[in-house]
Amino acid sequence: MNHKVTSESPIGIFDSGIGGLTVVKAIQAALPSERIIYFGDTARVPYGPKSQITIRKYASDDIAILMRYQPKMIIVACNTVSALALDVVEKACGNIPVIGVLKAGAELAVQATKNNRIGVIGTQATVCSNAYACAINQLNPEIQVVSKACPLFVPLAEEGFIDHAATKLIAREYLSEIRDQGIDTLVLGCTHYPILRKVIEETIGHGIRIIDSAEAVAFRTKKLLTESELLNSNLKSCIPHLLVSDLPQKFSLLYQLFMSSELPDVELVEV
Amino acid sequence: MNHKVTSESPIGIFDSGIGGLTVVKAIQAALPSERIIYFGDTARVPYGPKSQITIRKYASDDIAILMRYQPKMIIVACNTVSALALDVVEKACGNIPVIGVLKAGAELAVQATKNNRIGVIGTQATVCSNAYACAINQLNPEIQVVSKACPLFVPLAEEGFIDHAATKLIAREYLSEIRDQGIDTLVLGCTHYPILRKVIEETIGHGIRIIDSAEAVAFRTKKLLTESELLNSNLKSCIPHLLVSDLPQKFSLLYQLFMSSELPDVELVEV
Numbered sequence: 001m002n003h004k005v006t007s008e009s010p011i012g013i014f015d016s017g018i019g020g021l022t023v024v025k026a027i028q029a030a031l032p033s034e035r036i037i038y039f040g041d042t043a044r045v046p047y048g049p050k051s052q053i054t055i056r057k058y059a060s061d062d063i064a065i066l067m068r069y070q071p072k073m074i075i076v077a078c079n080t081v082s083a084l085a086l087d088v089v090e091k092a093c094g095n096i097p098v099i100g101v102l103k104a105g106a107e108l109a110v111q112a113t114k115n116n117r118i119g120v121i122g123t124q125a126t127v128c129s130n131a132y133a134c135a136i137n138q139l140n141p142e143i144q145v146v147s148k149a150c151p152l153f154v155p156l157a158e159e160g161f162i163d164h165a166a167t168k169l170i171a172r173e174y175l176s177e178i179r180d181q182g183i184d185t186l187v188l189g190c191t192h193y194p195i196l197r198k199v200i201e202e203t204i205g206h207g208i209r210i211i212d213s214a215e216a217v218a219f220r221t222k223k224l225l226t227e228s229e230l231l232n233s234n235l236k237s238c239i240p241h242l243l244v245s246d247l248p249q250k251f252s253l254l255y256q257l258f259m260s261s262e263l264p265d266v267e268l269v270e271v
Numbered sequence: 272m273n274h275k276v277t278s279e280s281p282i283g284i285f286d287s288g289i290g291g292l293t294v295v296k297a298i299q300a301a302l303p304s305e306r307i308i309y310f311g312d313t314a315r316v317p318y319g320p321k322s323q324i325t326i327r328k329y330a331s332d333d334i335a336i337l338m339r340y341q342p343k344m345i346i347v348a349c350n351t352v353s354a355l356a357l358d359v360v361e362k363a364c365g366n367i368p369v370i371g372v373l374k375a376g377a378e379l380a381v382q383a384t385k386n387n388r389i390g391v392i393g394t395q396a397t398v399c400s401n402a403y404a405c406a407i408n409q410l411n412p413e414i415q416v417v418s419k420a421c422p423l424f425v426p427l428a429e430e431g432f433i434d435h436a437a438t439k440l441i442a443r444e445y446l447s448e449i450r451d452q453g454i455d456t457l458v459l460g461c462t463h464y465p466i467l468r469k470v471i472e473e474t475i476g477h478g479i480r481i482i483d484s485a486e487a488v489a490f491r492t493k494k495l496l497t498e499s500e501l502l503n504s505n506l507k508s509c510i511p512h513l514l515v516s517d518l519p520q521k522f523s524l525l526y527q528l529f530m531s532s533e534l535p536d537v538e539l540v541e542v
Contacts, residue, residue, distance in 0.1 A: 155423055
């Protein structure tokens with residue numbers, strides 16, 4: 001079933017947890033007048049180490065929650081869902097457009113590479129799905145893609161070990177393999193990874209262009225809303241409407257730290 | 272509703288994921304003839320960073336799955352559930368006895384300490400619940416308990432970073448505080464932690480007695496079954512019946528590594 005949208009309708013964004021806030025931040029920077037409704041599935045985070053069947057079921061629950069708010073478009077801020085369940089989301093959205101972080105990141109990486117060698121780091125599920133390589137090779141079959149799963153980056157980011165010696169050691173272990181493959185571009189294929197961007201950048205070496213999919217999504221969203229004449233012309237900036245499936249207080253605190261904002265209201269919903 | 276049990280009925284064990292296999296191993300060593308039915312809620316792991324309400328709901332689902340197999344007793348191998356939802360499990364079990372890792376670990380620690388200073392490490396939820404301190408102080412109110420959450424130990428163990436320099440650095444950071452409090456006993460308050468026992472032992476210093484709750488549970492289970500005359504007299508050793516809510520193949524591989532066994536069959540159940 002499709003609902004009617006106007007330029008005042010919100011942009012719906014979802015992720016398995018807090019990681020998608022990097023996307024919220026990028027959208028707010030590019031489109032400060034847009035209303036945002038965000039859902040983080042904090043009761044079932046993380047999605048990365050789980051199976052495709054389970055991830056597809058969770059994606060279907062997540063999109064059902066956002067559709068109640070009649071959004072004008074949906075952003076899948078979760079790389080794992082973008083890789084394994086984008087069709088589930090698109091089907092549930094009918095004629096409401098959907099942008100996934102994965103395709104947006106892949107596009108930007110293809111534009112950026114000069115030597116046609118791109119590295120991708122992400123969760124186990126995203127890397128095993130091979131979805132980044134597919135999306136990149138659909139745009140340019142000549143490009144070689146080297147991928148590496150970095151399962152400890154999410155817990156390290158969530159523990160706040162941003163600049164810790166242990167994080168540097170782990171980054172060196174994860175990244176040395178792909179660094180030695182002559183890539184000139186590296187996609188941060190998980191929305192948590194921008195939090196560790198400094199360590200990743202230092203470890204991989206400064207000659208390599210880092211692609212942050214959150215920025216790529218914001219760019220595509222602006223383009224889509226402009227073309228479909230759905231940009232919100234209201235000039236007041238809005239606080240996002242935040243929904244989670246568990247621990248709203250913890251999410252509120254993390255949001256404050258993450259977005260350098262006031263302590264926001266966070267609503268608890270059942271999945 | 273209660274079912275009839277005999278000495279041949281299985282022992283039901285559950286955990287949020289693979290961590291509870293440390294308990295299965297300890298039970299097999301102490302009681303090789305017992306039938307074991309194990310459920311790991313791998314679709315919703317980890318429980319540690321989630322709220323009490325969510326953990327109680329998950330515990331109720333988990334026990335419902337095990338009760339289908341008419342066990343003669345239940346072992347809650349998950350410290351988080353033992354801390355926050357043992358009453359939920361006990362209510363669902365009726366007259367079937369329930370042993371939680373937490374109380375078993377607390378008892379053994381109280382017997383072990385000579386200077387009445389015990390350290391406890393666990394997940395965020397277990398430590399915040401203060402349940403170990405309560406259980407210990409119920410047995411002896413004189414004992415001082417020092418606790419510390421170690422959120423990265425579970426992902427480090429699952430990533431196989433058993434003897435990694437990063438694990439040592441993180442262990443030093445987590446454990447230095449409680450080491451300086453003059454404890455003589457340290458409870459591994461999470462079933463994953465025995466996997467990192469060597470690093471933990473080296474970091475905390477060799478003078479401190481380490482309490483592995485898996486061993487404590489096996490000891491209590493043997494006592495309970497002996498007293499209630501429900502020890503299985505069958506002399507053949509049994510392969511555990513393994514159930515998970517996601518990724519049975521991955522669980523099977525981890526089981527093989529973890530238990531140094533053949534690749535077992537693992538059944539997928541829906542939660």
